Amino acid sequence: MSIAETFAPAELDIDWVRAQFPALAQTVNGHPAAFLDGPGGTQVPQRVIDAISNYLRRDNANTCGAYATSRRTDAMLADARAAMADFLNCGADEIVFGQNMTMLTYAMSRAIGRDLGPGDEILITRLDHDANVSPWLALEEKGVTIRWAEIHADDCTLDVEDLAAKLNSKTRLVAIGYASNAVGTINPVKEIVRLAHSFGALAYVDAVHYAPHGLIDVADLDCDFLVCSTYKFYGPHMGVLYGKREHLERLRPYKVRPLSEAVPLRWEWGTLNHECIAGVAACVDYIAEIGRHENPTSRKSGEKWGTPAVVTTRRAAIISAFESIHRHEHGLMNRLMAGLSEIRRLKIYGITDPSCFDWRCPTLAVRVVEQSTEETPLALATKLGDRGFFTWDGNYYALNLTERLDVEKSGGFLRIGLVHYNTVQEVDRLLAALREIVGA
Numbered sequence: 001m002s003i004a005e006t007f008a009p010a011e012l013d014i015d016w017v018r019a020q021f022p023a024l025a026q027t028v029n030g031h032p033a034a035f036l037d038g039p040g041g042t043q044v045p046q047r048v049i050d051a052i053s054n055y056l057r058r059d060n061a062n063t064c065g066a067y068a069t070s071r072r073t074d075a076m077l078a079d080a081r082a083a084m085a086d087f088l089n090c091g092a093d094e095i096v097f098g099q100n101m102t103m104l105t106y107a108m109s110r111a112i113g114r115d116l117g118p119g120d121e122i123l124i125t126r127l128d129h130d131a132n133v134s135p136w137l138a139l140e141e142k143g144v145t146i147r148w149a150e151i152h153a154d155d156c157t158l159d160v161e162d163l164a165a166k167l168n169s170k171t172r173l174v175a176i177g178y179a180s181n182a183v184g185t186i187n188p189v190k191e192i193v194r195l196a197h198s199f200g201a202l203a204y205v206d207a208v209h210y211a212p213h214g215l216i217d218v219a220d221l222d223c224d225f226l227v228c229s230t231y232k233f234y235g236p237h238m239g240v241l242y243g244k245r246e247h248l249e250r251l252r253p254y255k256v257r258p259l260s261e262a263v264p265l266r267w268e269w270g271t272l273n274h275e276c277i278a279g280v281a282a283c284v285d286y287i288a289e290i291g292r293h294e295n296p297t298s299r300k301s302g303e304k305w306g307t308p309a310v311v312t313t314r315r316a317a318i319i320s321a322f323e324s325i326h327r328h329e330h331g332l333m334n335r336l337m338a339g340l341s342e343i344r345r346l347k348i349y350g351i352t353d354p355s356c357f358d359w360r361c362p363t364l365a366v367r368v369v370e371q372s373t374e375e376t377p378l379a380l381a382t383k384l385g386d387r388g389f390f391t392w393d394g395n396y397y398a399l400n401l402t403e404r405l406d407v408e409k410s411g412g413f414l415r416i417g418l419v420h421y422n423t424v425q426e427v428d429r430l431l432a433a434l435r436e437i438v439g440a
Protein backbone atom coordinates (compact mmCIF):
# COMPACT_ATOMS: atom_id res chain seq x y z
CA MET A 1 0.00 0.00 0.00
CA SER A 2 1.37 3.45 -0.92
CA ILE A 3 1.31 6.37 1.52
CA ALA A 4 -1.47 7.90 -0.53
CA GLU A 5 -3.74 4.91 -0.11
CA THR A 6 -3.64 5.24 3.67
CA PHE A 7 -5.64 8.46 3.34
CA ALA A 8 -9.31 8.01 2.55
CA PRO A 9 -11.70 10.91 2.83
CA ALA A 10 -14.37 10.91 5.49
CA GLU A 11 -17.79 10.14 4.15
CA LEU A 12 -19.72 12.59 2.04
CA ASP A 13 -22.57 11.20 0.00
CA ILE A 14 -20.46 11.62 -3.09
CA ASP A 15 -22.88 9.78 -5.38
CA TRP A 16 -25.65 12.19 -4.39
CA VAL A 17 -23.28 15.15 -4.84
CA ARG A 18 -22.11 14.09 -8.29
CA ALA A 19 -25.62 13.32 -9.47
CA GLN A 20 -26.43 17.02 -9.01
CA PHE A 21 -23.85 18.07 -11.63
CA PRO A 22 -24.67 17.03 -15.21
CA ALA A 23 -21.26 18.16 -16.52
CA LEU A 24 -19.34 15.65 -14.43
CA ALA A 25 -20.52 12.74 -16.60
CA GLN A 26 -18.48 13.86 -19.63
CA THR A 27 -15.66 11.89 -21.22
CA VAL A 28 -12.56 13.04 -23.14
CA ASN A 29 -10.91 10.68 -25.64
CA GLY A 30 -12.73 7.83 -23.93
CA HIS A 31 -11.50 8.85 -20.45
CA PRO A 32 -13.89 10.07 -17.76
CA ALA A 33 -13.46 13.82 -17.32
CA ALA A 34 -11.90 14.81 -13.97
CA PHE A 35 -12.66 18.45 -13.17
CA LEU A 36 -9.59 19.56 -11.25
CA ASP A 37 -10.02 23.15 -12.41
CA GLY A 38 -12.30 24.37 -9.62
CA PRO A 39 -10.04 27.34 -8.77
CA GLY A 40 -10.75 28.65 -12.28
CA GLY A 41 -14.49 28.02 -11.90
CA THR A 42 -16.63 25.12 -10.75
CA GLN A 43 -19.39 23.20 -12.48
CA VAL A 44 -23.02 23.97 -11.68
CA PRO A 45 -25.74 21.72 -10.26
CA GLN A 46 -28.93 21.14 -12.21
CA ARG A 47 -30.91 23.42 -9.89
CA VAL A 48 -28.74 26.40 -10.92
CA ILE A 49 -29.23 25.58 -14.61
CA ASP A 50 -32.99 25.32 -14.02
CA ALA A 51 -33.18 28.58 -12.07
CA ILE A 52 -31.41 30.48 -14.84
CA SER A 53 -33.40 28.97 -17.69
CA ASN A 54 -36.73 29.30 -15.82
CA TYR A 55 -36.02 32.97 -15.23
CA LEU A 56 -35.33 33.51 -18.93
CA ARG A 57 -38.35 31.46 -19.91
CA ARG A 58 -40.85 33.17 -17.58
CA ASP A 59 -39.63 36.37 -16.02
CA ASN A 60 -37.08 38.07 -18.23
CA ALA A 61 -37.74 41.72 -17.29
CA ASN A 62 -36.26 44.89 -15.86
CA THR A 63 -36.84 45.96 -12.27
CA CYS A 64 -39.50 48.12 -10.59
CA GLY A 65 -42.16 47.81 -13.30
CA ALA A 66 -45.85 47.70 -12.44
CA TYR A 67 -46.42 44.27 -13.96
CA ALA A 68 -46.01 40.61 -13.09
CA THR A 69 -42.65 39.65 -14.61
CA SER A 70 -40.98 42.80 -13.28
CA ARG A 71 -42.39 42.20 -9.82
CA ARG A 72 -41.13 38.63 -9.93
CA THR A 73 -37.71 39.96 -10.98
CA ASP A 74 -37.69 42.28 -7.94
CA ALA A 75 -38.63 39.34 -5.72
CA MET A 76 -35.93 37.16 -7.29
CA LEU A 77 -33.27 39.84 -6.65
CA ALA A 78 -34.39 40.11 -3.03
CA ASP A 79 -34.16 36.31 -2.68
CA ALA A 80 -30.67 36.28 -4.15
CA ARG A 81 -29.54 39.00 -1.74
CA ALA A 82 -31.04 37.11 1.19
CA ALA A 83 -29.27 33.93 0.06
CA MET A 84 -25.90 35.67 -0.18
CA ALA A 85 -26.54 37.32 3.20
CA ASP A 86 -26.99 33.83 4.67
CA PHE A 87 -23.87 32.65 2.87
CA LEU A 88 -21.71 35.44 4.29
CA ASN A 89 -23.64 36.17 7.52
CA CYS A 90 -24.56 39.81 6.94
CA GLY A 91 -27.57 41.97 6.12
CA ALA A 92 -29.20 41.59 2.70
CA ASP A 93 -28.70 45.33 2.13
CA GLU A 94 -24.94 44.81 2.53
CA ILE A 95 -24.81 42.61 -0.58
CA VAL A 96 -23.82 44.24 -3.88
CA PHE A 97 -24.02 42.32 -7.15
CA GLY A 98 -21.64 43.04 -10.00
CA GLN A 99 -20.20 41.55 -13.14
CA ASN A 100 -17.28 39.86 -11.38
CA MET A 101 -14.94 40.38 -8.45
CA THR A 102 -12.43 42.36 -10.51
CA MET A 103 -14.93 44.98 -11.68
CA LEU A 104 -16.43 45.31 -8.19
CA THR A 105 -12.96 45.86 -6.74
CA TYR A 106 -12.12 48.51 -9.33
CA ALA A 107 -15.44 50.22 -8.53
CA MET A 108 -14.64 50.19 -4.84
CA SER A 109 -11.00 51.27 -5.21
CA ARG A 110 -12.13 54.19 -7.34
CA ALA A 111 -14.72 55.28 -4.77
CA ILE A 112 -12.36 54.81 -1.82
CA GLY A 113 -9.60 56.58 -3.75
CA ARG A 114 -11.75 59.70 -4.15
CA ASP A 115 -10.81 60.73 -0.63
CA LEU A 116 -7.14 59.66 -0.80
CA GLY A 117 -4.00 61.40 -2.01
CA PRO A 118 -0.32 62.01 -1.21
CA GLY A 119 0.52 60.95 2.33
CA ASP A 120 -1.99 58.08 2.32
CA GLU A 121 -0.86 54.46 2.12
CA ILE A 122 -2.46 51.18 1.04
CA LEU A 123 -0.98 47.82 2.00
CA ILE A 124 -1.28 44.89 -0.43
CA THR A 125 0.39 41.46 -0.52
CA ARG A 126 2.68 39.42 -2.79
CA LEU A 127 0.35 36.43 -2.40
CA ASP A 128 -2.75 37.94 -3.94
CA HIS A 129 -4.51 37.49 -7.25
CA ASP A 130 -3.96 40.61 -9.35
CA ALA A 131 -7.64 41.54 -8.98
CA ASN A 132 -6.79 42.54 -5.41
CA VAL A 133 -3.57 44.26 -6.50
CA SER A 134 -4.01 46.32 -9.68
CA PRO A 135 -7.19 48.17 -8.52
CA TRP A 136 -5.15 49.47 -5.57
CA LEU A 137 -2.01 50.14 -7.64
CA ALA A 138 -4.22 52.35 -9.82
CA LEU A 139 -4.45 54.78 -6.89
CA GLU A 140 -0.75 55.58 -7.30
CA GLU A 141 -2.01 57.99 -9.97
CA LYS A 142 -3.53 60.00 -7.12
CA GLY A 143 -0.27 60.04 -5.20
CA VAL A 144 -1.21 57.21 -2.82
CA THR A 145 1.78 55.12 -1.67
CA ILE A 146 1.37 51.36 -2.14
CA ARG A 147 3.29 49.09 0.23
CA TRP A 148 3.77 45.35 -0.12
CA ALA A 149 3.55 42.64 2.53
CA GLU A 150 6.02 39.86 1.67
CA ILE A 151 5.70 36.07 1.87
CA HIS A 152 7.74 33.24 3.32
CA ALA A 153 9.01 31.74 0.07
CA ASP A 154 9.61 28.27 1.53
CA ASP A 155 5.92 27.52 2.24
CA CYS A 156 4.17 30.43 0.46
CA THR A 157 2.58 31.77 3.62
CA LEU A 158 2.07 35.45 4.22
CA ASP A 159 4.72 37.11 6.39
CA VAL A 160 2.31 38.60 8.92
CA GLU A 161 5.16 40.19 10.89
CA ASP A 162 6.24 42.02 7.77
CA LEU A 163 2.65 43.08 7.14
CA ALA A 164 2.31 44.35 10.71
CA ALA A 165 5.60 46.24 10.42
CA LYS A 166 4.36 48.05 7.32
CA LEU A 167 1.18 49.32 8.97
CA ASN A 168 1.28 52.85 10.32
CA SER A 169 -0.93 55.85 10.99
CA LYS A 170 -0.96 56.68 7.25
CA THR A 171 -2.36 53.27 6.21
CA ARG A 172 -5.89 53.73 4.91
CA LEU A 173 -6.63 50.22 3.67
CA VAL A 174 -5.20 46.69 3.83
CA ALA A 175 -6.12 44.43 0.89
CA ILE A 176 -5.63 40.73 1.54
CA GLY A 177 -6.73 37.42 0.11
CA TYR A 178 -8.61 34.90 2.23
CA ALA A 179 -6.83 32.08 0.38
CA SER A 180 -4.32 31.92 -2.46
CA ASN A 181 -5.75 30.71 -5.77
CA ALA A 182 -2.27 29.56 -6.82
CA VAL A 183 -0.84 27.66 -3.85
CA GLY A 184 -3.83 27.28 -1.54
CA THR A 185 -2.50 29.16 1.51
CA ILE A 186 -5.22 30.42 3.87
CA ASN A 187 -4.33 33.69 5.54
CA PRO A 188 -5.07 34.56 9.18
CA VAL A 189 -7.71 37.02 8.00
CA LYS A 190 -9.30 37.79 11.34
CA GLU A 191 -5.92 38.66 12.86
CA ILE A 192 -5.03 40.88 9.89
CA VAL A 193 -8.38 42.67 10.03
CA ARG A 194 -7.77 43.36 13.72
CA LEU A 195 -4.27 44.68 12.94
CA ALA A 196 -5.62 46.92 10.16
CA HIS A 197 -8.32 48.31 12.43
CA SER A 198 -5.84 48.98 15.21
CA PHE A 199 -4.23 51.50 12.83
CA GLY A 200 -7.59 52.89 11.70
CA ALA A 201 -7.30 51.24 8.26
CA LEU A 202 -10.08 49.50 6.32
CA ALA A 203 -9.76 45.77 5.60
CA TYR A 204 -10.68 44.54 2.10
CA VAL A 205 -10.78 40.74 1.72
CA ASP A 206 -10.71 38.76 -1.53
CA ALA A 207 -12.56 35.55 -0.67
CA VAL A 208 -12.92 34.30 -4.25
CA HIS A 209 -10.69 31.30 -3.77
CA TYR A 210 -11.76 30.47 -0.24
CA ALA A 211 -15.53 30.52 -0.80
CA PRO A 212 -16.03 26.95 -2.14
CA HIS A 213 -13.88 25.46 0.61
CA GLY A 214 -14.77 27.07 3.92
CA LEU A 215 -17.44 28.90 5.85
CA ILE A 216 -17.26 32.69 5.60
CA ASP A 217 -18.56 34.79 8.47
CA VAL A 218 -18.07 38.49 7.81
CA ALA A 219 -19.57 39.39 11.19
CA ASP A 220 -16.93 37.33 12.94
CA LEU A 221 -14.09 38.54 10.69
CA ASP A 222 -15.27 42.14 11.17
CA CYS A 223 -13.84 43.02 7.73
CA ASP A 224 -15.07 46.17 6.00
CA PHE A 225 -15.41 44.59 2.55
CA LEU A 226 -15.29 41.04 1.25
CA VAL A 227 -15.65 39.99 -2.36
CA CYS A 228 -16.35 36.65 -3.97
CA SER A 229 -17.47 35.22 -7.31
CA THR A 230 -20.34 32.78 -7.48
CA TYR A 231 -18.83 30.86 -10.40
CA LYS A 232 -16.18 29.58 -7.98
CA PHE A 233 -18.81 28.00 -5.73
CA TYR A 234 -21.19 26.22 -8.09
CA GLY A 235 -23.04 29.26 -9.38
CA PRO A 236 -23.13 31.51 -12.45
CA HIS A 237 -20.45 34.00 -13.52
CA MET A 238 -21.27 36.80 -11.08
CA GLY A 239 -19.36 38.89 -8.56
CA VAL A 240 -20.69 39.64 -5.08
CA LEU A 241 -19.39 42.28 -2.69
CA TYR A 242 -20.16 42.51 0.99
CA GLY A 243 -19.67 46.01 2.38
CA LYS A 244 -20.38 47.15 5.91
CA ARG A 245 -23.56 49.22 5.71
CA GLU A 246 -21.83 52.30 7.15
CA HIS A 247 -19.24 52.26 4.34
CA LEU A 248 -21.78 51.60 1.59
CA GLU A 249 -23.71 54.62 2.87
CA ARG A 250 -20.69 56.88 3.52
CA LEU A 251 -18.57 56.34 0.40
CA ARG A 252 -19.55 58.08 -2.83
CA PRO A 253 -20.01 55.79 -5.83
CA TYR A 254 -19.57 57.00 -9.41
CA LYS A 255 -23.23 56.42 -10.24
CA VAL A 256 -25.78 57.71 -12.73
CA ARG A 257 -28.09 60.35 -11.26
CA PRO A 258 -31.49 58.65 -11.58
CA LEU A 259 -30.20 55.56 -9.73
CA SER A 260 -31.47 55.27 -6.16
CA GLU A 261 -29.23 56.53 -3.34
CA ALA A 262 -30.41 53.65 -1.19
CA VAL A 263 -27.94 50.97 -0.09
CA PRO A 264 -27.01 48.68 -1.79
CA LEU A 265 -28.63 49.88 -5.06
CA ARG A 266 -26.38 52.94 -5.33
CA TRP A 267 -23.47 50.53 -5.98
CA GLU A 268 -25.22 48.57 -8.74
CA TRP A 269 -24.91 50.60 -11.93
CA GLY A 270 -26.95 49.83 -15.00
CA THR A 271 -29.15 46.80 -15.43
CA LEU A 272 -27.75 43.75 -13.70
CA ASN A 273 -27.40 40.28 -15.18
CA HIS A 274 -30.76 39.09 -13.88
CA GLU A 275 -30.63 35.61 -15.34
CA CYS A 276 -27.33 34.91 -13.62
CA ILE A 277 -28.56 36.38 -10.35
CA ALA A 278 -31.50 33.98 -10.62
CA GLY A 279 -28.87 31.22 -10.31
CA VAL A 280 -27.28 32.72 -7.19
CA ALA A 281 -29.99 31.74 -4.71
CA ALA A 282 -30.02 28.29 -6.31
CA CYS A 283 -26.28 27.84 -5.81
CA VAL A 284 -26.47 28.92 -2.15
CA ASP A 285 -29.45 26.58 -1.72
CA TYR A 286 -27.40 23.76 -3.24
CA ILE A 287 -24.70 24.27 -0.59
CA ALA A 288 -27.35 24.43 2.13
CA GLU A 289 -28.81 21.21 0.76
CA ILE A 290 -25.46 19.46 1.27
CA GLY A 291 -25.69 20.46 4.91
CA ARG A 292 -29.22 19.14 5.27
CA HIS A 293 -28.31 16.01 3.39
CA GLU A 294 -25.21 15.29 5.43
CA ASN A 295 -26.24 16.48 8.85
CA PRO A 296 -27.62 13.48 10.74
CA THR A 297 -29.35 15.72 13.26
CA SER A 298 -31.65 16.89 10.49
CA ARG A 299 -32.86 13.31 9.87
CA LYS A 300 -34.99 11.08 12.02
CA SER A 301 -33.23 7.82 12.90
CA GLY A 302 -33.54 5.21 10.21
CA GLU A 303 -34.12 7.74 7.47
CA LYS A 304 -31.84 7.62 4.46
CA TRP A 305 -29.48 10.22 3.01
CA GLY A 306 -31.47 12.71 1.05
CA THR A 307 -34.37 12.96 3.46
CA PRO A 308 -35.34 16.63 3.42
CA ALA A 309 -34.23 18.53 6.48
CA VAL A 310 -36.77 19.70 8.98
CA VAL A 311 -34.75 21.47 11.59
CA THR A 312 -32.14 23.81 10.20
CA THR A 313 -32.13 27.40 9.00
CA ARG A 314 -30.31 28.02 5.74
CA ARG A 315 -27.31 29.49 7.57
CA ALA A 316 -27.16 26.48 9.90
CA ALA A 317 -27.37 24.17 6.89
CA ILE A 318 -24.53 26.09 5.20
CA ILE A 319 -22.39 25.71 8.34
CA SER A 320 -23.09 21.99 8.36
CA ALA A 321 -22.32 21.75 4.62
CA PHE A 322 -18.89 23.27 5.04
CA GLU A 323 -18.06 20.81 7.81
CA SER A 324 -18.75 17.93 5.40
CA ILE A 325 -17.03 19.67 2.50
CA HIS A 326 -13.95 20.34 4.63
CA ARG A 327 -13.69 16.72 5.80
CA HIS A 328 -14.07 15.34 2.30
CA GLU A 329 -11.72 17.81 0.62
CA HIS A 330 -9.06 17.36 3.28
CA GLY A 331 -9.21 13.59 2.92
CA LEU A 332 -8.64 13.99 -0.82
CA MET A 333 -5.92 16.56 -0.29
CA ASN A 334 -3.99 14.36 2.15
CA ARG A 335 -4.12 11.52 -0.31
CA LEU A 336 -3.06 13.70 -3.24
CA MET A 337 -0.30 15.37 -1.26
CA ALA A 338 1.07 12.02 -0.08
CA GLY A 339 0.98 10.63 -3.61
CA LEU A 340 2.61 13.69 -5.17
CA SER A 341 5.38 13.69 -2.59
CA GLU A 342 6.25 10.14 -3.69
CA ILE A 343 6.95 11.40 -7.22
CA ARG A 344 10.54 12.50 -6.68
CA ARG A 345 10.79 14.80 -9.69
CA LEU A 346 7.85 16.95 -8.59
CA LYS A 347 8.21 19.95 -6.31
CA ILE A 348 5.08 20.95 -4.42
CA TYR A 349 4.67 24.67 -3.64
CA GLY A 350 2.88 25.97 -0.56
CA ILE A 351 2.27 24.29 2.78
CA THR A 352 3.30 20.61 2.75
CA ASP A 353 3.49 19.94 6.50
CA PRO A 354 0.31 17.98 7.36
CA SER A 355 0.20 19.55 10.84
CA CYS A 356 -0.47 22.90 9.11
CA PHE A 357 -3.08 21.70 6.63
CA ASP A 358 -5.79 23.73 8.34
CA TRP A 359 -3.98 26.69 6.78
CA ARG A 360 -4.37 25.52 3.22
CA CYS A 361 -7.08 24.75 0.67
CA PRO A 362 -6.92 21.64 -1.53
CA THR A 363 -5.31 23.69 -4.31
CA LEU A 364 -1.88 22.32 -5.16
CA ALA A 365 0.79 23.90 -7.34
CA VAL A 366 3.58 21.68 -8.64
CA ARG A 367 6.47 21.75 -11.09
CA VAL A 368 8.92 19.22 -12.42
CA VAL A 369 12.36 19.91 -10.97
CA GLU A 370 14.83 20.74 -13.75
CA GLN A 371 12.00 20.50 -16.26
CA SER A 372 12.62 19.74 -19.94
CA THR A 373 10.58 21.50 -22.65
CA GLU A 374 8.30 18.43 -22.57
CA GLU A 375 7.65 18.97 -18.87
CA THR A 376 6.65 22.62 -18.59
CA PRO A 377 3.40 23.26 -16.71
CA LEU A 378 1.68 23.80 -20.07
CA ALA A 379 3.06 20.54 -21.47
CA LEU A 380 1.94 18.65 -18.37
CA ALA A 381 -1.53 20.25 -18.42
CA THR A 382 -1.87 19.38 -22.12
CA LYS A 383 -0.89 15.74 -21.59
CA LEU A 384 -3.24 15.50 -18.63
CA GLY A 385 -6.00 17.24 -20.59
CA ASP A 386 -5.73 14.62 -23.34
CA ARG A 387 -6.31 11.99 -20.66
CA GLY A 388 -9.39 13.81 -19.33
CA PHE A 389 -7.79 15.65 -16.38
CA PHE A 390 -8.67 19.34 -16.38
CA THR A 391 -5.84 21.22 -14.65
CA TRP A 392 -4.39 24.68 -15.21
CA ASP A 393 -0.94 25.98 -15.97
CA GLY A 394 0.57 29.45 -15.63
CA ASN A 395 0.23 32.17 -13.00
CA TYR A 396 -3.60 32.33 -12.68
CA TYR A 397 -3.10 36.08 -12.29
CA ALA A 398 -1.18 35.53 -9.04
CA LEU A 399 1.57 37.31 -10.93
CA ASN A 400 3.50 38.71 -7.98
CA LEU A 401 3.80 35.25 -6.48
CA THR A 402 5.13 33.56 -9.62
CA GLU A 403 7.59 36.43 -10.07
CA ARG A 404 8.67 36.27 -6.43
CA LEU A 405 9.25 32.49 -6.70
CA ASP A 406 11.03 32.97 -10.03
CA VAL A 407 8.78 30.59 -11.97
CA GLU A 408 6.99 33.17 -14.10
CA LYS A 409 9.31 32.98 -17.12
CA SER A 410 9.34 29.18 -17.16
CA GLY A 411 5.58 28.64 -17.27
CA GLY A 412 4.41 29.13 -13.69
CA PHE A 413 2.90 26.10 -11.98
CA LEU A 414 0.69 23.16 -12.82
CA ARG A 415 -2.34 23.70 -10.58
CA ILE A 416 -4.51 20.85 -9.35
CA GLY A 417 -7.64 22.16 -7.67
CA LEU A 418 -9.91 19.83 -5.75
CA VAL A 419 -13.46 20.62 -4.68
CA HIS A 420 -16.07 18.54 -2.91
CA TYR A 421 -17.35 16.79 -6.06
CA ASN A 422 -13.94 15.23 -6.74
CA THR A 423 -13.35 11.63 -5.77
CA VAL A 424 -10.69 9.29 -4.42
CA GLN A 425 -10.72 7.50 -7.77
CA GLU A 426 -9.95 10.75 -9.60
CA VAL A 427 -7.04 11.47 -7.26
CA ASP A 428 -5.65 7.97 -7.76
CA ARG A 429 -6.04 8.12 -11.54
CA LEU A 430 -4.34 11.52 -11.62
CA LEU A 431 -1.42 10.22 -9.56
CA ALA A 432 -1.05 7.24 -11.90
CA ALA A 433 -1.11 9.54 -14.95
CA LEU A 434 1.48 11.87 -13.42
CA ARG A 435 3.75 8.94 -12.56
CA GLU A 436 3.51 7.83 -16.17
CA ILE A 437 4.14 11.32 -17.59
CA VAL A 438 6.85 12.47 -15.17
CA GLY A 439 8.29 9.14 -14.09
CA ALA A 440 8.19 7.92 -10.50
Ligand SMILES: Cc1ncc(COP(=O)(O)O)c(C=O)c1O
Nearest residue numbers: 100101102129131181208209229
Ligand atom coordinates in the same frame (compact mmCIF):
# COMPACT_ATOMS: atom_id res chain seq x y z
C1 LIG B 1 -8.35 34.65 -5.63
C2 LIG B 1 -9.04 35.29 -6.81
N1 LIG B 1 -9.35 36.58 -6.71
C3 LIG B 1 -9.98 37.22 -7.72
C4 LIG B 1 -10.30 36.57 -8.88
C5 LIG B 1 -11.00 37.33 -9.97
O1 LIG B 1 -12.34 36.98 -9.97
P1 LIG B 1 -13.29 37.46 -11.13
O2 LIG B 1 -13.02 36.58 -12.30
O3 LIG B 1 -14.68 37.25 -10.58
O4 LIG B 1 -13.01 38.87 -11.41
C6 LIG B 1 -9.98 35.22 -9.02
C7 LIG B 1 -10.27 34.50 -10.28
O5 LIG B 1 -9.64 33.52 -10.60
C8 LIG B 1 -9.34 34.56 -7.95
O6 LIG B 1 -9.01 33.26 -8.02
